[in-house]
Amino acid sequence: MSTQPEVPNLLDPFGTWKTMRDASLDIWSKLMIDLVNSQAYSQATGQWLDSYLTLSQPFRHVFETTMTQVLGGLNMPTRAEVTSVAERLTHVEMRLDDLDAKLDDIQRALQALSASKQTADTSANIKEAH
Amino acid sequence: MGFSTFPMTPDQLQSELQRIEEETRTLLRVSTSRATVAQTPKQVIWTLNKAKLYRYIPVVPAEERHKVPLLLVFALMNRPYILDLRPGHSFIEYMVTHGYDVYLLDWGVPGPEDKGLTFDDYALEYLPRAIRKIKAVSGSAEFSLLGWCIGAILTTIYAALRPGDGLKNLILLTAPLDFSDKTAGGFVRWVNDQSFDPDKIIEAFGNMPGEMIDYGAKALKPVENYIGSYLTLWDNLDNPRIVEAWHAMNTWVTDLIPMAGATYRQLIKELYQENRLMEGKLRIRGERVDVSRIRANLLNVIALADHISPPCQSESIMTKVSSQDQRVLKVKGGHIGMMAGSGALKYTWPHIDEWLAARSH
Numbered sequence: 001m002s003t004q005p006e007v008p009n010l011l012d013p014f015g016t017w018k019t020m021r022d023a024s025l026d027i028w029s030k031l032m033i034d035l036v037n038s039q040a041y042s043q044a045t046g047q048w049l050d051s052y053l054t055l056s057q058p059f060r061h062v063f064e065t066t067m068t069q070v071l072g073g074l075n076m077p078t079r080a081e082v083t084s085v086a087e088r089l090t091h092v093e094m095r096l097d098d099l100d101a102k103l104d105d106i107q108r109a110l111q112a113l114s115a116s117k118q119t120a121d122t123s124a125n126i127k128e129a130h
Numbered sequence: 131m132g133f134s135t136f137p138m139t140p141d142q143l144q145s146e147l148q149r150i151e152e153e154t155r156t157l158l159r160v161s162t163s164r165a166t167v168a169q170t171p172k173q174v175i176w177t178l179n180k181a182k183l184y185r186y187i188p189v190v191p192a193e194e195r196h197k198v199p200l201l202l203v204f205a206l207m208n209r210p211y212i213l214d215l216r217p218g219h220s221f222i223e224y225m226v227t228h229g230y231d232v233y234l235l236d237w238g239v240p241g242p243e244d245k246g247l248t249f250d251d252y253a254l255e256y257l258p259r260a261i262r263k264i265k266a267v268s269g270s271a272e273f274s275l276l277g278w279c280i281g282a283i284l285t286t287i288y289a290a291l292r293p294g295d296g297l298k299n300l301i302l303l304t305a306p307l308d309f310s311d312k313t314a315g316g317f318v319r320w321v322n323d324q325s326f327d328p329d330k331i332i333e334a335f336g337n338m339p340g341e342m343i344d345y346g347a348k349a350l351k352p353v354e355n356y357i358g359s360y361l362t363l364w365d366n367l368d369n370p371r372i373v374e375a376w377h378a379m380n381t382w383v384t385d386l387i388p389m390a391g392a393t394y395r396q397l398i399k400e401l402y403q404e405n406r407l408m409e410g411k412l413r414i415r416g417e418r419v420d421v422s423r424i425r426a427n428l429l430n431v432i433a434l435a436d437h438i439s440p441p442c443q444s445e446s447i448m449t450k451v452s453s454q455d456q457r458v459l460k461v462k463g464g465h466i467g468m469m470a471g472s473g474a475l476k477y478t479w480p481h482i483d484e485w486l487a488a489r490s491h
Contacts, residue, residue, distance in 0.1 A: 021361070029353035033437075036349055037316050046325035053330045060334060079242060086243035090179045097178060097259055104266045 153367040160363065160377040167381055168211035170223045172234070176263040180238025183260045185267060186222055190229040196490035198298055199231040199268040201261065203281035206252070207343045207389040209382060210236050212470050213278075216378045221469055224479050230490070231268055235260050245336040245391035250415045252393070253287040258295070265296065274299035274486060275426075278469065279439065283307065283401070286447070289424045291417055299489050300426040300453075301482060304465050306439035308446040309405040315440045316350045321402045328398040332391040340386030350437050375472065382470075408446060421447060427455040429485050431478065433468035434460055457485065 035041055071078045077085075138146065176183040188195060202222070204210035213234065214222040225232050235257070240247060264273055273296055277285030282305030289300050312322050320326060331338060348355035359376075366372040389397075406412035412419040428451055432441045441460070448456055461468050461477050468478055 018365075025353060025358065025361070029351070029358070032352045033350075036352065037319060039319070042316075042319045042323040043325065045320060046323035050325045050327065050330065053327075053334050057334065083243040086241065090243075093178055094255070094259075097176075101259075101262055101266075104262075 149368070156367050156373055157363070160373060160380065163377075164385075165216065165374070165378040165381040167216060167378055168214045169217055170214050170220055170226060175233075175267055176260060178256060178259060180240060180244065181256050181260070182236045182238060183263055184234045184236065186226045186232040186234070188231060189226055195229045195231060196487060197270060198272050198274050198490040199233060199264050199270055200225065200274045200276060200486070200490075201264055202232065202234045203257070203275060203277045203285050204234075204237075205278060205280035206237050206284075206393060207280065207338070207340065207387060209385050209387065210234055212382050212466065215382065215470055216374070219375070219378070219470070219472075219475070221474070221479055224475070225483065228483050228487070230486070231270075233260075233264050239387045240337055240390040242336050245332070247390035248392045249284065249287060249396050253284050254291065254415050257284060257288050258292065261295065270296075272296045272298040274301065274490065276301040276303065276482075277305065278303040279306065279465070280397070282444075283397075283407070286407070286421065286424070287412070287414055287419050289426055290419045290421045291414060291423075293423045293425050297426045299429070299486060300424065301429045301431065301486065302444065302447070303431045303469060304433050304436050304439045305430065305444045305447070306401075308408040308443050309402050310408065310446075311442050314442050315437060317346065317438065318402060320346070321398050326398075328395045332395050335388075335391070337388035337391045338394040340388045343389060344383075344386050347438060379470070408450070421450045422452050424451040425453055427489050428453040429457050429459060429482065431459045431461060431468070431482065433463050433465055435463060436465045436468070438465040455489070459485070 068078050068080075171187040172184040173187065174182050175185045202210070202213055204213060214220045217223060222232055222234065237252070237256075261273060265271060275285045275289065275297055277283070277300075282302040285300060286302065286305065286307060289297055309318060312318055321328075331342070335342075359380075363373065363376045366376075400406045400412060404411070407419060407421070410418065410420055428448070430444060430448060432444045433439075434441065445458065448458060459478075459481055461481070463469075463471050463473055463477070468474065
């Protein structure tokens with residue numbers, strides 16, 4: 001029994017569209033990868049980003065100054081003050097971590113001491129028994 | 131999702147409408163919800179600022195476990211649960227079931243107060259403290275480090291600065307270390323353009339916004355990331371295996387976090403632009419980072435189709451370190467797919483396990 005070769009179904013517009021889509025996607029992908037890896041694209045994005053940051057800087061400055069004044073006026077902590085508290089908390093955490101490390105060291109030293117004492121006691125007992 | 135051909139019988143039409151309804155529900159579910167990720171049982175054993183150190187609950191009896199604990203260090207600008215994406219597709223789960231005592235350092239999400247954090251802090255403040263805790267918990271003076279992407283930069287810096295700290299095995303995954311080739315990949319080209327100024331970005335935002343990092347990563351392969359990924363989902367809505375994998379990966383891809391501003395500046399200026407690490411000019415807290423001081427056993431895993439860290443950025447370290455025991459493993463796949471894609475279980479994880487098992491006693 002021979003098998004019929006698969007022919008595109010002209011009554012299935014979605015199937016035809018999918019075949020066309022898959023065929024063109026690879027080409028698009030390669031073209032776009034070449035584009036984003038080009039010097040022109042690097043320059044264009046770099047310049048666009050630079051322009052955006054330069055142009056938005058005065059607005060950001062005004063917004064930040066206003067917000068600081070508003071928060072100050074309302075007796076609320078500003079971002080800088082909250083940030084400062086958070087930084088201090090991290091320093092406290094580090095000090096606690098240092099203490100934790102020292103406690104671990106002390107615990108290990110005590111365990112070693114107690115183990116060596118036990119060994120000494122055991123050997124003394126054996127000697128006495130003999 | 132597809133459509134059957136016309137004409138059809140009323141029964142066929144009804145079943146076709148039901149299928150379309152089900153697939154529409156699936157599409158809505160996966161595109162509007164988060165998958166359940168990071169399910170391997172774990173406990174937090176140490177925290178500092180936003181960082182957390184997890185220990186995964188061992189499933190292999192202590193006497194059968196590898197003696198040397200393994201610490202996983204992921205990149206700073208993405209969530210580390212890519213290493214534990216979902217049951218059956220989790221590197222962490224794989225390593226735990228293969229008898230490793232596994233720890234994961236999650237850097238957390240930097241806030242505005244962390245904008246001043248640098249590689250110096252991560253490599254010489256956070257990492258050594260986490261390692262101290264691992265030594266205390268595991269009782270082992272030696273340990274293995276696995277660093278992925280920016281995590282590989284951090285572990286390389288640490289290994290070079292503290293070679294006598296008990297580091298036995300160092301595994302680097304897709305490590306962006308050598309930026310001498312200024313034409314290798316889109317990232318290098320973009321950040322080396324004279325109009326690109328990281329200082330301006332940091333001045334504007336404090337930290338590098340996750341959305342900008344995400345755009346940078348996706349723009350390297352725009353068609354695949356912005357169109358192809360969604361077409362794959364559309365074409366496979368009737369395949370639960372592919373749908374669930376897509377859902378979990380999409381959850382991770384869209385879970386964006388910023389990068390500490392000063393770290394980003396250091397990454398771009400001192401590494402990408404000036405290539406200080408490979409040229410031996412990088413200074414961390416005043417100490418020169420000399421990679422020739424790395425003596426630990428070294429496994430360098432390179433993804434052949436990596437467009438984020440092209441292979442040439444990872445290869446040259448092998449000739450610069452002093453490790454007597456060293457191996458390069460080149461695997462199929464891209465920057466993330468190599469470790470989290472469907473082929474990872476076959477092409478990557480067993481090789482890492484095989485190499486590490488022989489050196490973890």
